[in-house]
Amino acid sequence: MNLSSSTSALAVRDPWAMVPSLGNLDAYISSVNRLPLLTQEEEVSLARSLRENADVASAGKLVLSHLRLVVSISRQYLGYGLPHGDLIQEGNVGLMKAVKRFDPDQGVRLVSYAMHWIKAEIHEYILKNWRMVKVATTKAQRKLFFNLRSMKQSLKDEAADVDTHRNTLTQSEVDTMARQLNVKREEVLEMETRLSGGDVALEPQSDDSEESYAPIAYLADESSEPTRVLEAQRRDWLASDGISKALDTLDPRSRRIVEERWLKVNDDSSGGMTLHDLASEYGVSAERIRQIEVAAMKKMRKALTEAST
Structure with missing residues (x-):
């Protein structure tokens, strides 16, 4: 494969070593x-080499020549408070997936794909x-999530009498966004509330003041809740006396079969006897031992249910 001199810098054994x-x-x-950057002819040649020969070196050159695209796109998402390096890293994963699936015969440049x-x-x-709590679950909510900020700013810029200190949406703005994004106005209001609400630390940030409380100080201890206590006591009883x-x-x-199969633990942490071991001892088939085990377990479950009611 003959490539022009413009890509000679990419022709290294380990292309990632350059970055x-x-x-x-x-x-x-x-x-x-x-x-x-690669020319269209070079890009097609490398992509065909990757598809036809599984040439990893060609894949590396395609990825390297488009890393700047990832950096450019990642800058658009800096407003979400996530590290730029992490955004670039995730974008690089998407780029590698695109290179793997790229078809050079479709007539589309890799940058667009x-x-x-x-x-x-x-x-x-x-x-x-x-956020710890997911703010968007459906496809429509995701679209709303990623468009709400830009649309909100655009609507404010278009308003002649805009209050630069106002953060909430007006009724007309809510209706406009709901119509353009094809969602209910209630969903716009809910997403706006989620995005505008700040995260709250569970624990205090400092111990300087005795009066500085965080939610951790007044959240209930579920382990002391009466229902949880009763459930724990019932589990303990079932595991022993039950x-x-x-x-x-x-x-x-039947008792010995159940004990050997479910309750016995040897010194080497292995279980008890197998179905075949028990079958050999009792002179029956392994299937017969399994049937006895099933019947015994069913009888035990019934006894436990009756004892706990």
């Missing part, structure tokens, strides 16, 4: 912006990490 890690973000961005994969990966990362009483309802053979 520093995200530990030094400024150096990384500076490096990827200096990487040469990769853009959608990069944004999708960044969107997914933001939705998972922007099991003993249920075993007493079985005949000797």
Whole structure:
């Protein structure tokens, strides 16, 4: 495969060695912006080599030449309070997925195809990490989530009598956004409330004042809640006295089978006897031992249910 001299800088054994890690973000961005771009002919040639020969080196060159695209797209999402390096990292994952799936015979440049994969990966990362509580679950809510901020600012800029200190949406703005995004106005209001609400720390940020309380100070201790206490006591009874009483309802053979199969632990942490071991001892088939075990377990469950009611 003959490529022009403009891509000679990419022809290295380990193409990623040219790019520093995200530990030094400024150096990384500076490096990827200096990487040469591919012509359409070079891009098609590399993509075909990847598809037909699974050429990893070609994939690396395609990825390297589009790293600057990831940096550019990631800057659009800095307003969500997430580290720029993390956004770039997730965008790079999307870029690699795009390179893997790219078809050079479709007549579309990789930059146009990769853009959608990069944004999708960044969107997914933001939705998972922007808040502990997920703010968007459905497709319509995700669209609203990523368009609310820009549309809100655009509507304010268009208003002649805009109050620069106003953060809430007017009724007309809510109606306009709901119509343009094809969602209910109630959903616009709910998403606006979620996005405008700040995160609250569970624990106090400092111990300087005795009067500084955080939610952790007045949240209920569920372990002391009466229902939880009763449930814990019932579980303890079932695990000890309940099991003993249920075993007493079985005949000797059924009891031994259950104890060997479910309750016995040897010194080497292994279980008791297998179905075949028990079958050999009692002179019956392994299937017969399994049937006795099933019947015994059913009888024990019935005894436990009756004892706990």
